[in-house]
Amino acid sequence: SCSMPDVAGEAKASSNDDIIDKFRELLTSSESNPANWKERAEELLRQSLVSRERRTTFTFGDDDDSSEESRDSSEMAAQANSSKPQLGEVLPTLERTIEELENDWNRGADLLPGDVLRLLNRGKAKSRELEGRLPDYETAVAVRRAFVAPLDRLAKLPYTDYDYKFVTNACCENVVGYVPVPVGVAGPLKINGELPIYVPMATTEGALVASTNRGCTAIMKSGGVSAHIYAEGMTRAPVVQFERAHEAVKLKQWVDAPDNFAKLKSEFDASSRFAKLDRLEVRLDGRQAHLRFTGKTGDAMGMNMISKATSQSMKFLQSVFPTMKVVALSGNSCTDKKAAAINWISGRGRSVVADCVLPASVVKSVLKTTPAALAEAARAKLDSGSAAAGAIGGSNAHAANIVAAVFIATGQDAAQVVSSSMCATRLEALECGSLYASVTLPCVECGTVGGGTVLPAQRSCLEMLGIAGPSPATCAPGTNAAALAQIIAATVLAGELSLMAALCTDDLVSSHLKLNRSRLNLYETQSAASLPTVQLLHPNMQPIRGKSSDRTIKVNCSSIL
Numbered sequence: 300s301c302s303m304p305d306v307a308g309e310a311k312a313s314s315n316d317d318i319i320d321k322f323r324e325l326l327t328s329s330e331s332n333p334a335n336w337k338e339r340a341e342e343l344l345r346q347s348l349v350s351r352e353r354r355t356t357f358t359f360g361d362d363d364d365s366s367e368e369s370r371d372s373s374e375m376a377a378q379a380n381s382s383k384p385q386l387g388e389v390l391p392t393l394e395r396t397i398e399e400l401e402n403d404w405n406r407g408a409d410l411l412p413g414d415v416l417r418l419l420n421r422g423k424a425k426s427r428e429l430e431g432r433l434p435d436y437e438t439a440v441a442v443r444r445a446f447v448a449p450l451d452r453l454a455k456l457p458y459t460d461y462d463y464k465f466v467t468n469a470c471c472e473n474v475v476g477y478v479p480v481p482v483g484v485a486g487p488l489k490i491n492g493e494l495p496i497y498v499p500m501a502t503t504e505g506a507l508v509a510s511t512n513r514g515c516t517a518i519m520k521s522g523g524v525s526a527h528i529y530a531e532g533m534t535r536a537p538v539v540q541f542e543r544a545h546e547a548v549k550l551k552q553w554v555d556a557p558d559n560f561a562k563l564k565s566e567f568d569a570s571s572r573f574a575k576l577d578r579l580e581v582r583l584d585g586r587q588a589h590l591r592f593t594g595k596t597g598d599a600m601g602m603n604m605i606s607k608a609t610s611q612s613m614k615f616l617q618s619v620f621p622t623m624k625v626v627a628l629s630g631n632s633c634t635d636k637k638a639a640a641i642n643w644i645s646g647r648g649r650s651v652v653a654d655c656v657l658p659a660s661v662v663k664s665v666l667k668t669t670p671a672a673l674a675e676a677a678r679a680k681l682d683s684g685s686a687a688a689g690a691i692g693g694s695n696a697h698a699a700n701i702v703a704a705v706f707i708a709t710g711q712d713a714a715q716v717v718s719s720s721m722c723a724t725r726l727e728a729l730e731c732g733s734l735y736a737s738v739t740l741p742c743v744e745c746g747t748v749g750g751g752t753v754l755p756a757q758r759s760c761l762e763m764l765g766i767a768g769p770s771p772a773t774c775a776p777g778t779n780a781a782a783l784a785q786i787i788a789a790t791v792l793a794g795e796l797s798l799m800a801a802l803c804t805d806d807l808v809s810s811h812l813k814l815n816r817s818r819l820n821l822y823e824t825q826s827a828a829s830l831p832t833v834q835l836l837h838p839n840m841q842p843i844r845g846k847s848s849d850r851t852i853k854v855n856c857s858s859i860l
């Protein structure tokens with residue numbers, strides 16, 4: 300219910316909008332002095348938003364407002380005598396003490412954004428409470444921005460025109476805006492003879508999309524790529540402990556018996572219509588045991604789903620082994636978001652292989668090299684070099700570049716690039732003269748439902764690929780997520796071909812200098828006169844001499860590449 304008996308509904312709505320607009324305007328346009336920005340932000344907000352009439356427009360859901368009425372009756376009388384304030388007019392401040400505001404806040408009453416900011420600044424309200432206490436998510440974000448930094452410092456971090464309902468309690472906390480990342484497309488790319496697609500890549504690495512695009516052209520001219528899932532299963536591995544090792548051995552023997560596995564599976568599968576337990580491996584470490592559950596999760600990447608399902612199975616296991624102590628539901632042999640040989644060897648998420656055969660003529664016309672040169676570079680770099688580095692799942696050129704870009708564009712969990720980009724790349728010169736190229740990615744951890752896939756922009760990228768959300772009813776659950784894994788592998792192949800070719804022809808540095816370096820004068824901020832005269836902290840921090848137009852990052856960093 301809305302406690303504003305004296306204001307008509309429509310007028311309320313528009314006045315509310317006006318206030319929010321004004322508030323946003325203040326947040327984005329005001330200049331602030333770093334020395335007193337908190338006070339200045341508060342003052343700006345209070346001057347414009349503190350009238351009784353305007354305050355009431357923010358009073359939502361307060362059923363017991365008798366105390367509010369009596370406390371503010373004198374203010375209201377004063378208000379009634381004055382003429383109706385115009386929007387933007389600076390009104391006299393109606394003082395309310397911090398104690399008054401704090402009391403109102405603590406009893407759950409609604410406050411003006413400016414007053415909430417005053418409480419935040421004094422540690423009387425918590426940043427995390429804003430979304431639940433202000434009239435809309437965007438206002439909550441706006442108040443938090445005024446709380447965390449001088450307003451002008453955040454001016455270029457956008458926060459309007461974003462549907463925060465998909466974010467709150469789902470994707471991010473303490474939100475102050477969103478970082479726009481450019482999205483390019485690589486393609487067309489024909490996978491398994493289907494209609495060609497364009498693959499969205501969100502990146503700030505210049506040359507990456509162009510290079511992947513070149514790889515797509517080579518693949519298209521060679522008839523397309525074939526990509527197949529050869530294993531599937533998200534994993535979660537709790538660690539448990541007994542008093543002595545022999546009990547852990549008993550646990551392993553019990554779990555390994557097919558009848559007992561079936562009992563655990565029925566608990567696991569009952570937790571979600573999409574969770575299906577396929578394997579459970581037990582590894583011992585003295586009196587501790589690591590139980591790695593592997594199961595299908597439909598179109599979800601599956602970490603939430605598999606954790607819930609594992610927890611349900613573990614409750615059952617606990618009833619069979621009362622002395623077992625579950626030390627952690629995630630015991631690191633899962634392994635999520637850490638480089639680990641177990642993922643490389645056993646797989647996680649979807650295991651995908653993609654390959655194609657490129658005629659020598661295409662290798663020459665598009666990639667400007669030869670199958671033999673590519674095969675030689677692959678042996679030296681991908682086989683010998685990766686071995687020399689002791690790489691785990693790293694015998695590839697830059698799979699992570701493509702995986703990260705597609706992950707970010709399509710709302711995947713970016714940290715899972717760690718395992719998802721494990722990739723073996725193979726380039727072989729065939730006797731017929733063509734080039735055989737393959738990539739094998741055993742751990743593509745991706746989904747088309749859940750997580751960041753629900754965010755509108757990310758969902759659009761999935762829509763573009765025709766695989767947003769749950770798989771159609773005519774397909775098995777997981778078909779969409781599998782298609783995404785196949786697309787990622789196919790695009791990785793394109794990226795690998797192009798970068799390996801660039802290495803063969805020594806184009807890497809020149810194309811990066813051309814496409815990966817801004818020629819805008821980005822960092823011209825300090826004049827020589829304003830450079831500090833005090834001792835610099837680092838011996839390399841020399842003041843830059845010369846005309847002011849020369850003082851750019853290009854001058855500073857010309858030796859990096």
Ligand code: ADP
Pocket residue numbers: 571572573596597598599600601602603604605746748749750768769770776777
């Ligand atoms: P994750 O496990 O990837 O973190 P969640 O479990 O949080 O994702 O989100 C998946 C949710 O989507 C679950 O509630 C699940 O029941 C629902 N869902 C709807 N359709 C599907 C589908 N086709 N595949 C998997 N989950 C689905």
